[in-house]
Amino acid sequence: MQHYFRAKPYYWFFQLLGWEAFWGTQVHAAFMLKKYQPSTLNWLTMTVVFGLLLTHGYRTLLLRFGVLRLPLVWQAVVAMLGLLGLSLSMQLLLPAAFTLLAGKWQWPYTSGVAGFVFGVIDIGRYLIVWVLAYHFFVAGEWLAQAQARELHAAAARRQAELDLLRSQINPHFLFNALNSVRALTLSDPHRARTAVTQLADLLRYTLNYEQRQLIPLGEELAAVQDYLALEQTRFGPERLRLDLQVPEALLAWPVPPAALLTLIENAVKHGISATPGGGLLRLVAQAAPAEPNNNAPAAECLHLEVSQPGHLPDPAAVLPACLPGQTGGLGLVNTRQRLLALYGDGARLTLREQPAGTVVARLNVPAAVLGVKLIA
Known part of the structure; x- marks a missing residue:
């Protein structure tokens, strides 16, 4: 006791x-x-x-x-x-x-019982202040502790969701990369050895990013370049043409691991691979003011656009990458859910067809996560 x-x-x-x-x-x-x-x-x-x-x-x-x-x-x-x-x-x-x-x-108490009662009331005037103050203070303290426990529990749930989503990305990503290496072993063994080195770099990347919620854009871009090198060898430079426009000043911007890589994979799979003559895969990165419906506390957002040949069911619509209730690809589903867990409404991932015959995936990433500013 x-x-x-x-x-x-x-x-x-x-x-x-x-x-x-x-x-x-x-x-x-x-x-x-x-x-x-x-x-x-x-x-x-x-x-x-x-x-x-x-x-x-x-x-x-x-x-x-x-x-x-x-x-x-x-x-x-x-x-x-x-x-x-x-x-x-x-x-x-x-x-x-x-x-x-x-x-x-x-x-x-010279006045007998009346004096005693008066004394009880008199001292009670002071004691009531103590009693009320203590009860209200403890109630407020426990309410604050309950809210803190609720926030910690929500953060733990969010972390568990992120860990689960990251664990689901690895098989999806490695399956596509291994397919690229397999194709090379049949057509160009020498190039296959180079591809194995690139694949090893990609494996190292996947092992490292699982430990972090955010990585620099430059690190993500290096993995994207390794992946595209593998895919360009498989498809050929004529069928998979690349245009990467990423200013050096943005390479330090923190982004969720594999978010951009997933968009690139999706563009290759549903755009380049599905188009007989292939086409141009363009990546454009720029910093721009946050959109009016973006609740990010930062003054700027990182805008990433990945475009490839293809069509959407409704060419005039601007769609979320995966609509609620829609069975989208695992990579895009996970990316959208991770963005929601990390940024809430502060990040956006949309698909649009503009111009006709070109599908553009646009990812807006703010400079803050859960209210903590990461870049000045």
């Missing part, structure tokens, strides 16, 4: 401060009203000592029996009973203690 008697330092600070203030105001009032007597200091000092002991004992009982975890209605009932008990105890213990000090019985 020792933990019931321990208290945080600020509890004792306010306890002592409050009772010292009571003692000081009562001494001042006695002087102002010309009621100060030699016994006044002794009486007030004993009042403060008993007040400290009784209120701390009341707190101990509240914690011992879990009263502060009850509904507010029951706490109110306990508070009223506790206030009455504290006031009565003070009025009974003070005369007894004063008698012990004086060496003879002294009953301070």
Whole structure:
């Protein structure tokens, strides 16, 4: 039971401060009203000592029996009973203690029962402040702790979701990369050895990014270039033409791992591979002001556009990469969910067909995650 008697330092600070203030105001009032007597200091000092002991004992009982975890209605009932008990105890213990000090019985209430009742009410005026302050303070503190626990639980759920999504990306990504190497072993063994080195770099990348929520765009771009080198060898430079426009100033921008790589894979699979004559795969990166419907706290967003030949079901529409309830590709589904977990509404991933015959995937990444600014 020792933990019931321990208290945080600020509890004792306010306890002592409050009772010292009571003692000081009562001494001042006695002087102002010309009621100060030699016994006044002794009486007030004993009042403060008993007040400290009784209120701390009341707190101990509240914690011992879990009263502060009850509904507010029951706490109110306990508070009223506790206030009455504290006031009565003070009025009974003070005369007894004063008698012990004086060496003879002294009953301070000359007007009998009425005086005793008045004394209970009088000291109750001060004790009610303590009781209400303590109950409301503890209720507020526990509410804050409950909210903190809820936030921690939400963060843990978000982290678990991200870990699950990242674990699902690896098989999807490696399957496509291995297909590229397999094709090379049949057509160009020498180039296949180079491809194995590039694939090893990609494997190293996947092993590293699983440990992080964000990586620099430059690191992601290096993996994209390795992947495109593999795919360009398989398709040929005429069928897979590349135009990569990524300013060096943006290479440090933090992005979710494999987000851009997934868009590139999707462009190769659904655009270049599905088009008999292939086409141009263009990647454009630029920093621009956040869009009006973007809730990111940063003043700028990183805009990534990946375009490839192809068509959408509705060429005039601008669609989310995966609509709710739609069975999109695993890579795009995971990317959209990871963006939602990391940025909330601060990031966007959309698909559009503009101009006709060209599908553009646009990814907007703010410079902040969960309200923490990462880039000035």
